[in-house]
Amino acid sequence: MDPNKKTNKTPQDKHPANDPIDNRVNNRVNNQVNHLSRRSFLKGTAAVAGSAAASGCKPAGLLGSTEAFALEFQEYFKKHYKLMTPEEQLETIRRLERLAMLREKAEVKISTRPAQPNVLYGYAFNVTRCEGYMECVKACIKENNLDRDSNTQYIRIFEMEHGKMSPDQGDGKFFHEVPRLGHFYMGIQCFQCENPPCVKACPTKATWKEPDGIVVVDYDWCIGCRYCMAACPYWGRRFNWNQPRVPKDEVTRDQHYLGNRLRVRGMMEKCTFCIQKSRKGELTACAQACPTGARVFGNLLDPSSEIRFVLENKKVYRLKEDLGTDPKFWFFID
8 A cells, every 4th residue: 555645534433332321421532531430530620621720821732712621621521401401501502602702703692492382393395396496405504504615415405307206316416407307306304203213323312303303413412423324214414524614704693502503523413494493483494495485394283384284185205104214204296
């Protein structure tokens, strides 16, 4: 092998599937302290942090201010989101908002708005109306603060030949004038399954299904093992290979802790039906942006909603129903 040839190698995390959630810390600290207990490590690191803060020093290799270092320290050892009290959630939100200001010079507002009662979200996609304009993709990227350098996209549009019904038979990388004669278009994103295989695959319980049907991720407890990506049959998961870059003037400041808040490298990401918008009773960004009305989003439990009208009056189908995942995403035709 040429010794001068550079290769890109991705470190492989060794995380047994039966690790309890609290072992996340042991999997992420330096090997030199792996033999220490969590309590011992906390004591030692706290002493270092306290000394650095007292002396005004900036810890080498960490963030560029002692305040940011202290906030990062607290973030690293916080509880799993589902185990936090309301007071702990509020404290976490304030810390993240301050970190966003220190890191990105962005003043953001982060919500922890919970699922609303009697709400179960569903989505329908009209394959006879979509013309492949990609306005939905652009809106999703902007709304969800996706990395601009790697061009991360939660939504993929496939150009399909008539007679074919599965996206793996289509072209997801077309680059030409649309719509193309003799073709139609299918949109793919997270289908928010009622029985999500990704949740079962996660060894740290960093992903779960909320009462309103949205499958979410606690980014700070994700270890980047990508088991959920392998388990998803709908290509709905994305791995963040790079430190996300979002221009300051393009940061969406209305954020949700389980949605579009600014992430870091090495985490799994996915569509959350724009949880920061939908839980306020708004349409998702992609549904708002669609110029042809191909996207329908709403509450499946509301008999007067548009999504219910579609399900009751249109010819609908779902992908891979034989898997038993029960996705809350339908395709239909006029």
